[in-house]
Amino acid sequence: MRGLGVALSAPLQSIxxxxQGGEPLLNFDLIKKVVIEAEHRSTIVGKTVTFVITTNLxxxxxxxxxxxxEHSILISTSLDGPADLHNRNRPRPGxxxxxxxxxxxxxxxETLGHDRVGALMTTTEASLDRVEEIVDEYVSLRLDGIFLRPLSPYGFAIKTKQFGKYDASRWLTFYERGLRYILELNxxxxxxxxxxxxxxxxxxxTDxxxxxxxxxxxxxxxxxxLVYNYDGKVFASDEGRMLAEMGDRTFELGDLAADDxxxxxxxxxLVGLVSASLTQCAPQCSTCAYEPHCGADPVYHHATQSDPVGIKPLSEFCARHKGIFRLLFELLEGSPEDAAVLRRWAAA
Ligand code: SF4
Incomplete structure (x- = not known):
């Protein structure tokens, strides 16, 4: 429970x-203990604590x-689209x-409420021609939206040898087709x-x-x-933890046994990584029109370019973001109907 003390000493009112796993429901007894203890300790220090379980259900x-x-816990799961696509991405016995x-x-x-479960999808190469079916699957399940995500260079994508099977340009085509389809639904x-x-x-x-x-x-x-691993090691992000599983401990910050x-x-x-990450000063970003809306991803750039700042002309992260910003500005300026939907999303 030392991790709870660390979390509750963060200078935040709400935590x-x-x-996350693996599969966290494999050790549900531990989840129960942590939730009950966190509620008890947060009441003592006057903070709010909320919980999410990320599970394959x-x-x-x-x-x-x-x-x-009883404890207002949100559920997050994975859903990659229709049955054949999801089952292919996430094989299991049966x-x-x-x-x-x-x-x-x-x-x-039915049990917790319509808004108490969300899903995340992963775009594999097999998804690229099927964005409408993927969106329809989410709509038919009455999920409250979709996050069209590219593959990341860690975890799932590496285990399944999917990373690198498509580039930013192909993903942007998928994203634009999906976004335009979603706008029509709206x-x-x-x-x-x-x-x-x-x-x-x-x-x-908005501000x-x-x-x-x-x-x-x-x-x-x-x-x-902060991400706590099962062995007590603490990482700067879940992606940093996944990199450590691949043998790269760049984003390991310490150990719960010794650190506060x-x-x-x-x-x-961490101070070195964060201070080098300012887009306002980073090469290319500092003169980019999209910089006020963009951000830094040192873990991605370290994983793909061995440089946490990143070489932006060669960065798929940068290419994807430039493409999305361009598309959003085109829609905002070129189509009053699309702009009305986009403004509603921004205001939600
Ligand atoms: S779009 Fe690329 S160059 Fe522009 S701020 Fe984002 S990462 Fe930097």
Whole structure:
């Protein structure tokens, strides 16, 4: 429980604790202990604590649902699209990962409430021609939006040898087709946001903070979230933890047995990484028209270019963001109907 002390000593009024795996429901007893203890300790220090369990829903039981309802725990899962696509991406004995995910989503919606479950999708090469089917799957499950995400150079994409099978240009074609399809749904009366566009639009069109740690300047690693591994090691982000599984411990900040919140966030390693990450001073970013809306991703650039600042003309992160910003500005300026939908997402 030392991690709780570290989390609750962060200078924040509200703290979110997210349980991730592997599969966290394999050790539901530990989740229960952490939730009950966190609620107890947060009351003493006058802070608010909320919880998310990220699960494939295969081990969802009535007991899990009852505990989640009692403690207002959100559920996050993965859903890559229609059954054949999802099952291919996420094989398991019986080939029923899609059935388990969709049944689980229905059960959570019925038991905890419609807005208590969200899903994340991963774009593999097989997804690229199927964006409309993927969006339809989310709409038919009454999920409240979709995050059209590219593959990242860690974890799932490396294990499944998917990373590098498409480039930023192919992903942008997929994204634009998906966004235009989603806009048509919205114009026909179905409120259904694309979450990444919504985040960027909120930053472009409003003065409200977006609370998204992966697109900040300076970078949000370590400062926006700390990740505790099962062995007590602490990482600056989940992607940094996944890199450590691949043998690269660049983003390991310390150990719960020896460190406190202050020593972790003021570690020389984190201060060095964060201070080098300002887009306002970074080569290329400092003169980029999109810089006020963009952010830094030192883990991605370290993983792909061995340079946390990144060589932006060669960066797929940069190419993707330039493409998305260009598309959003085109839509805002060129189509009053699309702009009305996008402004509504930004205001939500
Ligand atoms: S779009 Fe590229 S160059 Fe522009 S701020 Fe973002 S990362 Fe930097």
């Amino acid at each position: 979110k604790i997210e349980f 295969a081990l969802l039981t009535d007991d899990v649902l009852a505990f989640c309802r 080939g029923n990962s899609h059935a388990l995910a969709t049944e689980g989503i229905h059960r959570v919606q 114009k026909r009366g179905t409120y259904f946001p694309e979450f990444y566009a919504s985040l960027l639009l909120k930053r472009m069109l 409200r903070p977006i609370g998204y740690v992966d697109l900040r300047s300076p970078a949000g690693i370590g400062l926006g979230a 919140y202050r020593s972790l966030v003021l570690s020389e390693k």
